[in-house]
Amino acid sequence: MRGLKISKALGSGFSCNGNTVAYLCGSNGPLNGYGLDKKQLSKIPIQARPGPSISSSYSSPLGFTIQSAVLPTAYPYLLFKGITTFGWPTGYWFFHGIIDKLKHLIGSKSSQAMVLLAMGHDKSDGKIILDKETNKIIFSPPHDPLLPQKVKAFQKITRKLGGILFMSRFRSASVHLLGGCNASSDSSDGVCDPNGQVFDPEVPGLVHQGLYVCDASLIPCSVGVNPSLTIAAAAEHVCKDLVNNVLKYKTKTCTNYVSKVVDQNPPIETHDTLKSSETSYVSVKETLRGYIGGMPCTATLRMKINLQNSNDFDDWNYSIMRKSLVTLKGKVGGYVVFRAIEKDKLHVIDGEVKMFEVNYRTPYTQYMHYRLLLAAASGSRYVLEGKKIMNPYLFAIFSRKETTTLYVTFKRVSGNFAEDHHVGLNLKGKLKVSMIQLLKTLLSLEGNGKGRFLHLFLLHLLRTYILQIPQGIHEEYTPTDSYNNSYPTSTFHELETGDGCIISCRRWNRGHSRLKFNEEKHPVLLLNGHSTESFCLPTEPNDLIRTLLTEGHEIWLLQPRLHPLNPSNNFTIEDLGRYDIPAVISKICEFHGPSMKVHVVAHCVGGLAIHIAVMGGHVSPTRIASLCCTNSSMFFKLSTLATVKMWLPLVSISMALLGKNKTLTLLDTSKASLRHRLLMYIARWIPRYERCTCNECEVFSGIFGNTFWHQNLTPTMHHWLNKRSTTKLPMAAFPHLRKICKSGFIVDSKGNNSYLIHPERIAVSTLYISGGRSLLVTPETTFLANKYVKLHQPGFRHERIVVDGFGHSDLLIGEESCKEVFPYIVSHIRLCEEGKDIVMINKEKKDRKEALDWAADPYRVASFSTWSSMSKLRLLGC
Ligand SMILES: [Zn+2]
Incomplete structure (x- = not known):
């Protein structure tokens, strides 16, 4: 059996x-x-x-x-x-x-x-x-x-x-059936023990954990009267024991069950401190309403918040690296009504709230986390995770929205306590507290810590939004271990460009690959964004260079005239496409013969440059095996903040301030002229989404705007980037860059539309990647590019990916990039190596129809930050 x-x-x-x-x-x-x-x-x-x-x-x-x-x-x-x-x-x-x-x-x-x-x-x-x-x-x-x-x-x-x-003549007929799974003292004459737990007959005295009989079938004999109350009493007795067993089991092995489900790296804490009756606490009722996955949802929560740990507030030893400091935390009960998913209430069976959480990586920002394990009458289990982000951006104009909006994810998890991975359902949405509900919440406060809670609450808001005091400082962080010394060695090559400029490149030989390939793979050419390194990252365990080396590719990294190593005082983005990229390609051909193709992976300005090179006719598409761009393309759509900055005369003011020397030295320790110091001083005052306590980072993000979400970068990476890697910022190309940004697509240095009119030149298979948590450049950039190439080059395979949770350069330098982003790049290159860059021509019709359907970006967020003039593009005829 x-x-x-x-x-x-x-x-x-x-x-x-x-x-x-x-x-x-x-x-x-x-x-x-x-x-x-x-x-x-x-x-x-x-x-x-x-x-x-x-x-x-x-x-x-x-x-x-x-x-x-x-x-x-x-x-x-x-x-x-x-x-x-x-x-x-x-x-x-x-x-x-x-x-x-x-x-x-x-x-x-x-x-x-x-x-x-x-x-x-x-x-x-x-x-x-x-x-x-x-x-x-x-x-x-x-x-x-x-x-x-x-x-x-x-x-x-x-x-x-x-x-x-x-x-009936021969038998009794019954409406009161009893027994069949009789309760007994041992398994020889009964199926379950007196508490309803089913015996394991192989081991005397043992029961099957968690398996209960809870109805009339455990009653071992006739009762002689109508048995319904007897059955109810037996069921109640079994339930009492069942609940006791679950509680015992949870305190033994599952103290932090919810966080285990939700967060892979939770700080391990026990709830012992919460159980103490001597601590001061406050109980809060909160009702949140909103939509998850477009479906209405209401959460009615009761929180018991412990105020004991608030003294850890200044204890910075507690919050190193990924760990974050929690000042107030508590248990959550209550229920969630989400009728689209479950008809009945979803009861919170385990819940945790952390208020005023501070993350070492984002010292100006405060977080609130909710983690709820929900049980439905149907037996399904769900995890609802919510996050409030309080960021003092632009004089805290969003403070009200931020303190009342909870960004939630809603997942179905397997009911088994031992295996808690999510199954199928995974929705996102927002829940909000209305002003009336907020007042109700304030009035409903109970507990001996009421006054202290309110005091702390206001103090935290004041500290975050008004005083804007950072909690923890990036400067304090010094990497304990030296950077990866065993980084694969490369050879350095000096290049002379067509206009007589000296630039350089590095070459990683495929000999470093542990895997051996029979067939010759095409080399990969990497093109960085503006002045920062995105590919060769010695601090990270897996950067794109090492990832591609294990794939068996030879790698070339261009250090063009905007690289801190070869800063030019007078250049445009056009020069990169016209001279620098052709120079490195002809160098590659020196090694591999004139017919060698290269895969190109480019980021931001590097992406603009390769499009200028190809669509400007400076590099033949027959030289390119595949093209992959992160947050860039022939289009360049900026976020609202960046757009506003572009309309201000900031670039001309900067250029005037810089004077003759247009290369800014970013390092705090290096000497800079008075003019440069003044420019850097001004840059610090320019608003941006995330403030940082690192001076170099502040100057850089003042000039460009934030280029990454701090939370996505390891402290080591952040330190390396600001203190070692990005040392100089050649700003001579800014006037041209401004023209491109204002047009929304690549234009020549005079501002003329001389590239987009040559769609026939971009005859390559493309992959465009955008960050879903848009920063600086919006996903519209890759959306339009994907439509453009599908329409004009239907014979090639074209893909577009929006990666959730990433902003701009963190797509490549983020802690999770190797897991979340690189696989797309690798698979794109792999497919093109296998000759799958060409698509069947009968797909043309479908692609054309899809390509003409401009308005349907599935990733488009309905907010003012992504608006742009589509009519302009229609006039351009693309
Ligand atoms: Zn920073």
Whole structure:
């Protein structure tokens, strides 16, 4: 047999509670065994109508009770006559039967019939067995020693009342089935223990954890009276034990169950501190409403917040690296109503809230986290995780929205405590607290820590939004270990460009790959964004260079005239596409022959440059095996903040301030002229989404705007980027960059649209990647690019990906980039290596139709930050 080992007693010890059912009809007296007739039915309102019920009860000294029952009129009386009877009783001849039936049909006899039930104690030795050979259920009823007396009693009643008695001759009939999974002291004669837990018969004394019998089947004998209350009492007893066992199990192994489900790296804490009764606490009621996955959802939560740990507030030893400091935390109860997913309330069975959480990576920002494990009546388990982000951006204009909006994810998880991975459902949405609800919440505060809680709450808001005091400083972080010394070695090559400029490149030989490939793979050319390194990252365990080396590619990294190594004082983005990229490609050809193709991976300005190179006719598309751009393309759509900055004369002011030397030295320790110092000073005052405590980072993000979400970068990476890598910022190309940004697509240095008019030149397979948590450049950039190439180059494979949670350069330098982003790049290159860059031409029609459907970006967020003029593009004819 399959499944769990269960006691052999399963199915035995079955009782019918000593029941015998009989039906009496044709009596002379009005018995009223049937309920309301048609006339009564129409007069009595539905809630006042009686259901099936016991109309009279008599306990016989012989050891059983006889009851008469009232049945609904619609109940088929023939059922009793037919099923309970073997053969017709005496005096009930055929003709009589027909008349009786006719009388019943016209309703004249319904008042003269009655159902009788006798119950007592049977031997409780019935059996239900599954016959393995015939695969049929065999039922042998329990022996009932009182059956003859019961029959006699029924006959006596019939004689008194008149009429005819129908009943089973040979067996008891029951409406009160009991037993079959009998409770017992051991598994030899019972299926479960006295608490309902099912025995494991192989090990004496052991039970199957978590498997319970919780109904009439555990009652081991007849009870002799109507058993419903007995069954309810037994079920309640089992439930009490079940809850106790679950609590015991959770305190033993699952103290932090919810955070285990939600967060892969939670700080490990126990709830011991929360249990202490001496601590001050506050209880908060909160109602949040909103939409998850576009469907309405309401969360009614009760939080008990502990105020004991608030002294950790200044203890910075606690918050190193990824760990974050929590000042207030508490347990959450309550329920969630999400009718689109579950009809009934979803009850919070384990919940945690962390308020005023501070992350070392984003010292100006405060977070609030909610993690709720929800249970549905259907048995499904869900995890709702919510986050409030409080960021003092632009004089805290969004403070109200930020403090009342909870960004949530809603996942279905497997019910098993041991395996808590999410299954299928994964929705995102927002829940909000209305002003009225906020007031209600404030009024509903309870507990001895009420005053202190309010004080802390206001203090945190003041600190975040008004005073804007950072909590923890980036400067304090010094990397403990030196950067990866075993970084694959590369060779350095100096290049002279067509216009006589000296630039350089690095080459990583495929010899570093541990894997060996028979066929020759095309080299990969990497093009960085503006002045920062995105590919060769010695601080990270896996950067794109090492990822591609293991794929068996040779790698070339261009260090063009905007690289801190070769800063030019006078250049445009056009120069990069016109001279620098062709220079490195001809160098590659020196190594591999003139017909060698390269895969190009480019970021931001590098992406603009490669599009200028190809669409400007400076590099032939036949040289390019595949193209992959992150947050750039022939289009360049900026976020609202960046757009506003572009319309201000900031670039011309900067250029005037810079004077002759247009290369800014970023390092705090390096000397800078007075003019440069003034520019850097101004840059710090320019608004941006995230403030940083690192001076270099502040200057850089003042000039460009934030280029990454701090949370996505390891502190080591952040330190390396600002203190070691990005040392110089050649700003000579800014006027051209401004023209491109203002147009929204690549233009030449004079501002003319001389590239987009050559779609025939971009005859390559493309992959455009955008960050879903848009920063600096919006996903529209890749959306439009993807449409453009699909429309004009339908013969090639074109893909576009928006990666959730990433902004701009963190797509490549983020802690999770190797898991979340690189696989797309690798698979794109792999497909093109396998010759899958060409698509069947019959797909053309479909792609054309799709390409013409401009407005349908599935990733487009409906907010003012992504608006742009689409009409401009239509006029351009692309
Ligand atoms: Zn920073």
